[in-house]
Amino acid sequence: MDFDGFFKAELDAVREEGRYRVFTEIERHRGRFPHATRYVGDETSAVTVWCSNDYLGMGQHPVVIEAMHRVLDECGAGAGGTRNISGTNHHHVLLEAELADLHNKEAALLFTSGYVSNWAGLGTLAAKIPGCVVFSDALNHASMIEGIRHSRAPYKVWAHNDPADLDRLLSEFGPEVPKLVAFESVYSMDGDIAPIAEILDVCEKHGAMSYIDEVHAVGLYGARGGGVAEREGLMDRITVIEGTLGKAFGVMGGYIAASADLVDFVRTFASGFIFSTALPPAVAAGACASIAHLKASSRERELQQDRVATVRRKLDMLGIPHLPNPSHIIPVMVGDAKKAKMISDWLMDNHGIYVQPINYPTVPRGTERLRITPSPVHTDGDINRLIDALSDIWSQCELARGSIAA
Secondary structure, three states: OOHHHHHHHHHHHHHHHOOOOOOOEEEEOOOOOOEEEEEEOOEEEEEEEOOOOOOOOHHHOHHHHHHHHHHHHHHOOOOOOEOOOOOOOHHHHHHHHHHHHHOOOOEEEEEOOHHHHHHHHHHHHHHHOOOOEEEEEOOOOHHHHHHHHHHOOOEEEEOOOOHHHHHHHHOOOOOOOOEEEEEEOEOOOOOOEOOHHHHHHHHHHOOOEEEEEOOOOOOOOOOOOOOHHHHOOOHHHOOEEEEEOOOOOOOOOEEEEEOHHHHHHHHHHOHHHHOOEOOOHHHHHHHHHHHHHHHHOOHHHHHHHHHHHHHHHHHHHHOOOEOOOOOOOEEEEOOOHHHHHHHHHHHHHHHOEEOOEEOOOOOOOOOOEEEEOOOOOOOHHHHHHHHHHHHHHHHHOOOOOOOOOO
8 A cells, every 4th residue: 555645645635625734833922922923934923822722821920930930940840750650749749639629529630631631531430330321412522522432331422512402312221320421511612601500400310420521611710710610509519520721720731520539440440541651740830820829819810701702892893703602712703614724824924813723623514713712911902903804804705794693
């Protein structure tokens, strides 16, 4: 077989469809984010980032930077091993305690990323609980889907955010069958929020475990940043809360929070935990500082909510179509992969505005979009430049204007 020829043909097909992913090389500068430097070969230019998952700018916050510097000097660069073999640093233990407290759970467990925490957490629970059947929301993240598939447990997919359909599927299995319901709080592409209380009502009716992915909500919602479940007073009803340290908390890593026995069970049996080198202690310390800060400070959340509302209002004034939702994510709808990439390139090349196009398979074909994530550090001037540039390119492309119904 001509392997290289096969690879090239497959890549050419992706390029022809307009969804070939090109890395945008940037350099973030402490104290200046969302402004950054873009690299194209030997040339550089100034850009404003509008698609970062560093939702609150905590990746450059002084308390986070100071903690990381201090622990880097104290402990060195790496953890030195897996958690089981010399890699459990004191700062991992402190961070897990901070996370357990954040979600009012008995314990928490760190992973190297949110992807791994879902893959290992869901995969281990579904594989190791005898006879377990998993019920997965239709729009769950790829990491959740991979974890469920890896478990080889039987699973059912229920209609997105539809407790009635979940109830119907759960009713097909008797009380003797162990059941695990997996869903997200904030869905990152459409920005919609799950009806958590109604889903938990159904779980409790059928004696099912509940597993919620709060990666796009932790730090952003709730009085202390515990997520949508905290905001709605529901954390105590959820079996497992999964989150990330790489978005609103501004660092990297993932985790689960649950009962002490469940966490210990995953710690003992999850290969994705057992065989992974632990997070660097400085990263753990930075995450711990970020979580502690956001538990006490609502200023960052309030500023972000103001910036989101301002961008939405200005888009509405100009008829730039975006999906209405109650979250911080603003999907500006294009509906064509080639046009989405062309608009993204034009914004970057002509205005230094970085908004990544989102194409299939991340979203269904025909729903291609620009995913805008305003942060507390975007100024009025940043917003006005974004809106003016979008209005300009919308006119040039003769794209439809008007609102999108909820």
